Every structure is written in C-alpha cells, then in structure tokens.
Amino acid sequence: MPHVVIEYSANLDGLVDFEALIEAVRVAAVETGVFPLGGIRVRAHRADHAVIADGNPAHAFLDATLKIGTGRDLETRKRAGAHVFQALSRALDPAFEKTTVALSCEIREIDPELNWKRNSIHDALKQSA
Template identity: 55%
Template structure:
C-alpha cells in the first residue's frame, strides 16, 4: 500500500505535465523494490485556492504525501524515500530554474489495526506474469 498523494498549486498547470509527474513517481517507487507494484497508487490533486509565503501569486508548490503500511524498517523507508524524492526533484529542475517553487515529501505509516484494504490487482499481476 504505497499511496502517493500530490497536492499542487494550480499555477503549475502551464509549467508541468502532471501525468508525467505521476508516472515519474510511480516508476521511482517501483524501482525501490520495497513496494508491491500492485499496490502503488499515485494521484495529483490540483489546489485552486492557496496562499504561499508573502502572498505573491507567481509562487508555486508541490507537496507529496506517501501513506504506506507497516513492516518496513527506517533505513529501507529512508532509502526508498530518497530515491523517489531525487527522481521527482530532478524532473522539477526546470520549474525551480524558472520560478519560485517549493517541493516537499513526507511519509506516513498507517496503523494496520485501523487500515482496511481490498485489492485484486496483485492477483491479476501474478496471473499475467505466469501466463506471459
């Protein structure tokens, strides 16, 4: 259950392809090897209303939150987080170069006792792999 939620300022629409951003994050998460591919979710939520710093309207932000299940130790989470952040940050270099921009990424571990899930994608991926 690695679920990435990306909130971003609406003024980034002209500077970023959010489908590409989601794919960068999905691919980087898959590359870490610690997340089951069938559980990876990346979503982007456009924030129409926001206020940043001293209120200048040309500032932008992208804030990503990863919610994941228990069971990964801190060094594994840090290594995976650094990999995903590095890939996303590199993709956003042009935004940093051409505008005032803030990027953040936080991880949150869900308590298994209060987290319910139902998913048949894992089984579909296993069946696909075994049948080519």
C-alpha cells in the same frame, strides 16, 4: 502501498507535465524494490486556491505524501523516500528554472489496526506474469 498523494498549486499547470511526473513517481516507487507492484498508486490533485509565503502569486508548491504500511526499518524508508523525492525533484526542474517552488515529501506509516483493504489487482498481476 505506497499510495502517493500529491497536492500542487494551480500555477504549476503550465510549467510541469503532470502525466510525466506521476509516471516518474510510479517508476521510482517500483525501482525502490520496497513496495508490491499491485499496491502502488500515484495521484495528483491541483489546489485551485492557495496562498504561499508573502502572498506572491508566482510562488508555487508541490507536497507529496507516501502512505505506506508498517514494518519497514528506518533505513529502508529513508532510502525509498529519498528515491521518490529525487524523481519528484527532477520532474519539477523546469518549474524551478522559471519560478519559486516549495517541494516537500513525507512518508506516513498506516496503522494496520486501522486500515482496511480490498484489492484484486495483486491477483491480476500474478495471472498476467
């Protein structure tokens, strides 16, 4: 973990380089030093049908959720979340210059009793190191 799930309005497509954005988020997650490299996932999903605020079709949104495992203190979570949010915000600067955008980001802790995993990436990263 984290798994960063990004949902965004379709009208951001021409304004944002989403390949660069998801890479910036991945790098920011690594830079926090909080998350194991093999657990980081970043994905973005376009919302083709969305209406925002007063219905103005120029309004755009991007919502990011960091799904993380439990066990980190509040200050660590706040620091990591703020760092990822800054990366998202910088990547959206071009869109903010051209239209109205609502950017949101939250952290959700995953209950370890209700979470199942199978991941061979950790072992592969150890072998390649």
